[in-house]
Amino acid sequence: MALLQIAEPGMSTAPHQHRLAVGIDLGTTNSLVATVRNGVPVVLLDEQGRALLPSVVRYAADGKIEVGQTAQAVQARDARNTIVSVKRFMGRGLRDVAHVETMPYDFVASDGMVRLRTVQGVKSPVEISAEILKVLKSRAEASLGGEMAGVVITVPAYFDDAQRQATKDAATLAGLNVYRLLNEPTAAAIAYGLDNAAEGVYAVYDLGGGTFDFSILRLSRGVFEVLATSGDAQLGGDDFDQRVYCWMLDHARISLPSLEDSRRMLAKAREIKESLTYRDEANMLLQLTNRDRIDLMLTREELAGMTRHLVAKTMQPVKKALRDASLKREDVKGVVMVGGATRMPHVQHAVAEFFGMEPLNNLDPDKVVALGAAIQANVLAGNRKTDEDWLLLDVIPLSLGLETMGGLVERVIPRNSTIPAARAQEFTTYKDGQTAMSFHVVQGERELVSDCRSLARFELRGIPPMVAGAARIRVTFQVDADGLLAVSAREQSSGVEAKIEVKPSYGLGQDEIARMLRDGFDHASDDLQARALSEQRVEAGRLIDATEVALAADGDLLSDAERAAVDATVSRLRDLAQGADHCAIKAGVEELNRATTEFAARRMDKSVRQALAGRSVDSLKV
Amino acid sequence: MSKPRFEDFFELFGLPRAFRIDDGVLAARYRELAAQVHPDRFAHLGEADRRAAVSYASDVNEAYRTLGSTLARAQYLLHLAGQDAALESNTAMDTSFLMEQMEWREAVSEARAAQDVDELDHLRLRLHDRMDLGLDQLGDEIDDQRDYAAAADSVRRLMFLDKLGREIDAALEQLDT
Ligand SMILES: Nc1ncnc2c1ncn2[C@@H]1O[C@H](COP(=O)(O)OP(=O)(O)OP(=O)(O)O)[C@@H](O)[C@H]1O
Numbered sequence: 001m002a003l004l005q006i007a008e009p010g011m012s013t014a015p016h017q018h019r020l021a022v023g024i025d026l027g028t029t030n031s032l033v034a035t036v037r038n039g040v041p042v043v044l045l046d047e048q049g050r051a052l053l054p055s056v057v058r059y060a061a062d063g064k065i066e067v068g069q070t071a072q073a074v075q076a077r078d079a080r081n082t083i084v085s086v087k088r089f090m091g092r093g094l095r096d097v098a099h100v101e102t103m104p105y106d107f108v109a110s111d112g113m114v115r116l117r118t119v120q121g122v123k124s125p126v127e128i129s130a131e132i133l134k135v136l137k138s139r140a141e142a143s144l145g146g147e148m149a150g151v152v153i154t155v156p157a158y159f160d161d162a163q164r165q166a167t168k169d170a171a172t173l174a175g176l177n178v179y180r181l182l183n184e185p186t187a188a189a190i191a192y193g194l195d196n197a198a199e200g201v202y203a204v205y206d207l208g209g210g211t212f213d214f215s216i217l218r219l220s221r222g223v224f225e226v227l228a229t230s231g232d233a234q235l236g237g238d239d240f241d242q243r244v245y246c247w248m249l250d251h252a253r254i255s256l257p258s259l260e261d262s263r264r265m266l267a268k269a270r271e272i273k274e275s276l277t278y279r280d281e282a283n284m285l286l287q288l289t290n291r292d293r294i295d296l297m298l299t300r301e302e303l304a305g306m307t308r309h310l311v312a313k314t315m316q317p318v319k320k321a322l323r324d325a326s327l328k329r330e331d332v333k334g335v336v337m338v339g340g341a342t343r344m345p346h347v348q349h350a351v352a353e354f355f356g357m358e359p360l361n362n363l364d365p366d367k368v369v370a371l372g373a374a375i376q377a378n379v380l381a382g383n384r385k386t387d388e389d390w391l392l393l394d395v396i397p398l399s400l401g402l403e404t405m406g407g408l409v410e411r412v413i414p415r416n417s418t419i420p421a422a423r424a425q426e427f428t429t430y431k432d433g434q435t436a437m438s439f440h441v442v443q444g445e446r447e448l449v450s451d452c453r454s455l456a457r458f459e460l461r462g463i464p465p466m467v468a469g470a471a472r473i474r475v476t477f478q479v480d481a482d483g484l485l486a487v488s489a490r491e492q493s494s495g496v497e498a499k500i501e502v503k504p505s506y507g508l509g510q511d512e513i514a515r516m517l518r519d520g521f522d523h524a525s526d527d528l529q530a531r532a533l534s535e536q537r538v539e540a541g542r543l544i545d546a547t548e549v550a551l552a553a554d555g556d557l558l559s560d561a562e563r564a565a566v567d568a569t570v571s572r573l574r575d576l577a578q579g580a581d582h583c584a585i586k587a588g589v590e591e592l593n594r595a596t597t598e599f600a601a602r603r604m605d606k607s608v609r610q611a612l613a614g615r616s617v618d619s620l621k622v
Numbered sequence: 623m624s625k626p627r628f629e630d631f632f633e634l635f636g637l638p639r640a641f642r643i644d645d646g647v648l649a650a651r652y653r654e655l656a657a658q659v660h661p662d663r664f665a666h667l668g669e670a671d672r673r674a675a676v677s678y679a680s681d682v683n684e685a686y687r688t689l690g691s692t693l694a695r696a697q698y699l700l701h702l703a704g705q706d707a708a709l710e711s712n713t714a715m716d717t718s719f720l721m722e723q724m725e726w727r728e729a730v731s732e733a734r735a736a737q738d739v740d741e742l743d744h745l746r747l748r749l750h751d752r753m754d755l756g757l758d759q760l761g762d763e764i765d766d767q768r769d770y771a772a773a774a775d776s777v778r779r780l781m782f783l784d785k786l787g788r789e790i791d792a793a794l795e796q797l798d799t
């Protein structure tokens with residue numbers, strides 16, 4: 001692919017510093033970590049040489065936490081404390097999760113996100129996912145030999161705000177600096193597109209263990225532009241297993257299997273499903289704990305028959321995305337297949353039939369997402385060479401809006417808007433002397449609030465009393481490049497302001513996360529101090545470097561007095577970073593961030609004007 | 623938060639303030655600008671830079687969305703000219719257009735009731751042809767005649783047709799499931 005040129009050749013990107021960055025595919029079934037090494041994306045292996053880490057976490061009675069293969073090996077024996085497919089619970093309430101009745105967990109009744117009672121206490125999906133991330137983090141640090149500067153974590157494109165926030169919180173708990181949440185199909189498109197120098201309109205069909213995503217992208221001259229995305233956050237290989245499991249119950253005439261048996265049957269169902277990808281028929285033999293025996297034969301055709309409706313279900317998002325992108329199926333040049341479940345022949349056939357061409361299977365469907373994430377992480381770390389530049393334009397999957405009178409939704413940012421996106425809407429008071437106004441933020445496509453997902457409620461107070469309709473309340477939605485929403489409201493005439501980070505109704509509070517972080521260091525509070533200090537020092541160092549590079553390039557944008565103020569703040573932070581007070585360093589970092597806000601905006605202006613004048617810009621390439 | 627210091631979206635993209643613009647130039651300028659300000663370029667920098675990028679890139683995206691859609695572009699031009707098309711003007715919609723609206727509505731609801739996908743697809747195409755006509759006229763009104771009141775009227779008609787288009791899409795979507 002011809003690459004986007006944004007700097008004159010020969011211009012260096014000094015100061016040259018290679019930052020360690022990785023991409024993590026935090027999957028429902030399997031997780032992976034990858035990095036770019038000598039310009040080549042590679043998946044990092046564990047000590048036994050394995051790439052895939054099963055996304056299974058076991059809380060053992062002796063206080064140990066096992067993750068991956070070891071946990072998977074005992075899942076049937078200790079089903080209640082061994083959590084599989086935790087991704088299905090991220091940012092979800094109990095009511096939202098399919099098949100809870102067949103799950104072996106001890107769910108805690110609560111309003112917010114699902115919680116599980118284990119032998120080590122009540123755990124949220126965020127904490128459980130953090131355990132998986134911690135293992136991948138240490139794998140990466142062991143193999144890269146150093147502290148990681150930042151990570152890119154992939155999420156299903158169809159994840160909503162609550163699910164994305166939960167993923168980011170898990171990373172925070174695991175002590176990771178998240179450069180970006182990246183949509184899984186987009187990551188796959190990057191890996192595929194760069195590898196094959198693809199140009200034109202491509203689609204990514206990603207059927208994993210628990211989620212289905214379908215995205216359409218235009219790849220042209222170094223730009224990856226997502227045109228539309230759609231999917232089903234609760235549809236994946238797990239559902240195929242569930243179908244086979246029900247078939248087993250039926251045919252073996254088992255009505256109420258024990259927890260352990262039920263887990264073993266599900267594992268068997270998955271094994272049979274996978275083997276039917278390569279064979280026409282498979283025998284399933286299973287000895288249950290109550291001495292019952294299952295001895296059944298399943299053919300590939302039967303499997304296809306009993307899961308046909310699931311495959312058909314994936315075609316709805318496919319059609320929707322095409323319509324949203326105003327494209328016909330013939331316009332799609334190739335369909336990249338991602339996710340283990342796309343190995344099933346009847347899934348391949350369905351896609352081939354719909355698009356009238358063979359889908360593209362030349363990348364390992366298990367690894368392509370992690371590889372794409374690694375490539376993106378390398379770019380975000382600032383490690384790319386200028387002649388390897390490309391630009392990624394992604395979208396939000398679901399519309400964002402506000403509740404209005406009568407329980408209706410007023411759409412503020414429609415689905416498939418390119419991110420980051422900001423949009424404001426004005427409202428007014430409807431009563432004389434009204435001093436407060438409440439807002440209900442929702443996500444979804446339906447007209448009625450009750451059919452959408454509630455994200456957050458907040459209130460703007462202290463509006464000066466005026467006659468009805470006189471106040472001008474401007475509500476601003478800001479979606480960042482992670483697809484996360486922040487909402488603020490401001491009364492225009494008085495300047496009264498209310499700001500909220502959208503902490504979703506199904507999320508964790510900041511203080512809850514802080515508590516979990518502390519709990520993680522229960523036994524060694526010195527560790528916590530040491531970690532905080534080292535994190536703040538790294539942050540301070542990073543910021544000072546970046547500021548100095550910026551000053552060297554664009555110092556002329558500041559007056560002498562402004563320059564002196566920034567310089568003073570820098571040297572104050574430098575002094576603080578010598579000390580051992582992590583809170584003081586943090587305050588110093590914040591102060592420098594504030595002190596350079598205007599400078600950053602002016603530099604941005606300058607770069608835009610230069611781009612318009614047709615000149616390339618090297619000043620931003622710090 | 624500091625905002626871009628540009629007069630309007632046209633200036634941001636270095637384009638003349640007009641309804642008829644070169645789509646190719648618009649897309650190319652967008653790519654250049656997006657490449658400069660996208661948060662991906664600032665991810666490893668400090669918060670001030672990251673925030674500035676999010677804010678600036680949001681504006682560039684909004685500008686592109688506005689200028690990239692004919693109807694939004696027309697509305698924006700009218701807004702710049704001080705003529706807000708969203709507000710009902712005193713010139714009531716003429717009866718012929720009201721008749722036309724009724725006919726469209728009837729056709730769509732019949733096709734929807736009959737679950738006739740082909741008919742809905744056909745209506746969708748016809749609707750787009752009808753909108754293209756309206757857009758041509760809008761170009762004359764804004765760029766040549768500078769008759770903003772007439773243009774506002776045309777915009778309101780097109781908004782009706784656009785909304786109808788979305789209803790057809792929604793109906794088609796429902797029939798998919
Ligand atoms: N040979 C195969 N035949 C059929 N299914 C398979 C095969 N290999 C793997 N799968 C299925 O693929 C699924 C796992 O795919 P993958 O590892 O891509 O998912 P994931 O990334 O963990 O999940 P998600 O992307 O939904 O979060 C499982 O349901 C697994 O049974």
Ligand SMILES: [Mg+2]
Nearest residue numbers: 027208339369
């Ligand atoms: Mg996956």
